[in-house]
Amino acid sequence: MPIVTLPKIKHVRAFTVRGGGADYHDQGEGHWIDDHIATPMSRYPEYRQSRQSFGINVLGTLVVEIEAEDGTIGFAVTTGGEPAAFIVEKHLARFLEGRSPTDYEKIWDQMYFSTQYYGRKGLVVNAISGVDLALWDLLGKLRQEPVYHLLGGAVRDELQFYATGARPDVAKELGFIGGKMPLHHGPAEGIEGLKKNIAELADMRAKCGPDFWLMWDCWMALDVDYATRLAIAAHEHGLKWIEEAISPDDYWGYQQLKRNVPKGMLVTTGEHEATRWGFRMLLEMDCCDIIQPDVGWCGGVTELLKISALADAHGKMVVPHGSSVYSYHFVITRHNSPFAEFLMMHPGPTEVVPMFHPQLIGEPVPENGRLKASALDAPGFGVELNRDIAMHRPYTH
Ligand SMILES: C[C@H](O)[C@H](O)[C@@H](O)[C@@H](O)C(=O)O
Numbered sequence: 001m002p003i004v005t006l007p008k009i010k011h012v013r014a015f016t017v018r019g020g021g022a023d024y025h026d027q028g029e030g031h032w033i034d035d036h037i038a039t040p041m042s043r044y045p046e047y048r049q050s051r052q053s054f055g056i057n058v059l060g061t062l063v064v065e066i067e068a069e070d071g072t073i074g075f076a077v078t079t080g081g082e083p084a085a086f087i088v089e090k091h092l093a094r095f096l097e098g099r100s101p102t103d104y105e106k107i108w109d110q111m112y113f114s115t116q117y118y119g120r121k122g123l124v125v126n127a128i129s130g131v132d133l134a135l136w137d138l139l140g141k142l143r144q145e146p147v148y149h150l151l152g153g154a155v156r157d158e159l160q161f162y163a164t165g166a167r168p169d170v171a172k173e174l175g176f177i178g179g180k181m182p183l184h185h186g187p188a189e190g191i192e193g194l195k196k197n198i199a200e201l202a203d204m205r206a207k208c209g210p211d212f213w214l215m216w217d218c219w220m221a222l223d224v225d226y227a228t229r230l231a232i233a234a235h236e237h238g239l240k241w242i243e244e245a246i247s248p249d250d251y252w253g254y255q256q257l258k259r260n261v262p263k264g265m266l267v268t269t270g271e272h273e274a275t276r277w278g279f280r281m282l283l284e285m286d287c288c289d290i291i292q293p294d295v296g297w298c299g300g301v302t303e304l305l306k307i308s309a310l311a312d313a314h315g316k317m318v319v320p321h322g323s324s325v326y327s328y329h330f331v332i333t334r335h336n337s338p339f340a341e342f343l344m345m346h347p348g349p350t351e352v353v354p355m356f357h358p359q360l361i362g363e364p365v366p367e368n369g370r371l372k373a374s375a376l377d378a379p380g381f382g383v384e385l386n387r388d389i390a391m392h393r394p395y396t397h
């Protein structure tokens with residue numbers, strides 16, 4: 001029986017898309033995800049009401065396509081926009097074209113170390129992640145298997161989700177296991193702002209009852225002192241975890257915050273961390289209880305496999321930042337990823353809608369806060385690119 005030889009990679013293309021999408025993409029007026037959310041820029045009153053005012057969506061969406069010699073196309077959606085498209089076309093493509101899609105380890109190594117002198121985290125690793133996700137999508141399509149089969153198969157029959165959004169009370173009615181709220185007031189709003197935060201949490205606790213998970217996403221907005229005072233005040237309302245409270249670069253601050261928070265409250269972070277080396281720092285310095293890499297930003301599936309194994313060895317959970325199918329296919333295969341995040345992209349949010357709309361066709365969404373593994377049973381990541389959206393290819397090679 002001859003071994004299967006997959007067709008080689010022929011073309012790598014990078015496109016930008018504006019409008020819609022998930023976190024950090026373009027959202028319309030009045031969307032919960034851009035309504036007075038505390039950020040590191042909240043210290044400037046002019047940038048306090050809207051994250052778009054300081055440019056959270058300035059990069060926009062990146063779509064990476066990888067076409068094999070037989071015409072099969074793998075693709076992926078992440079953020080990074082035009083600068084990431086430049087990096088994909090002008091730098092990364094050379095490590096894929098003419099290669100086998102099965103060489104994803106060597107390809108990742110060459111993408112990372114060829115850009116290390118200007119990359120390592122952020123935009124460059126977003127671009128690498130987009131290429132890596134498209135490569136796994138292509139592998140699955142060529143092998144006619146869902147990505148989760150290529151990662152070792154499901155360790156449970158279904159995914160369960162917590163919901164991120166401003167309405168945990170609605171999330172509870174929709175069957176989610178918990179609700180993560182955006183924090184609205186940062187240190188610049190003083191004790192009055194802290195009291196408003198606590199009042200919002202108390203209100204949601206009253207609406208959701210005593211056992212429903214309630215969490216805060218603090219989006220890098222706080223300092224150790226404020227986060228400590230907030231956690232202590234939130235404890236009586238059963239805050240389950242305080243997420244990304246301080247700067248991702250302040251590993252020492254996270255180490256201190258984890259010591260400061262009340263017993264039983266979890267400290268989580270990682271969505272703006274990248275690569276096995278960044279997460280090794282978080283793990284070995286005991287910065288948090290749960291790491292939350294975004295598979296579209298941390299280095300892709302190839303790197304998340306390494307990050308997850310490291311976390312497992314440290315006895316830590318890996319609950320990836322909301323990235324739709326790109327994280328679902330991973331979470332279903334890992335024991336130390338017992339649940340997933342669903343980002344409520346409905347403006348209210350009062351309804352479950354696909355996260356990457358309108359970019360993806362066939363994107364599965366949780367029903368009653370759950371998704372059966374069988375819902376992922378389609379080649380690759382199981383979604384198709386909506387080719388009716390306006391895609392722009394700013395660079396070629
Ligand atoms: C405002 C939101 O809470 C964040 O952008 C959130 O969507 C992200 O940090 C997350 O954890 O989902």
Ligand SMILES: [Mg+2]
Pocket residue numbers: 217219243244271321
């Ligand atoms: Mg977050």
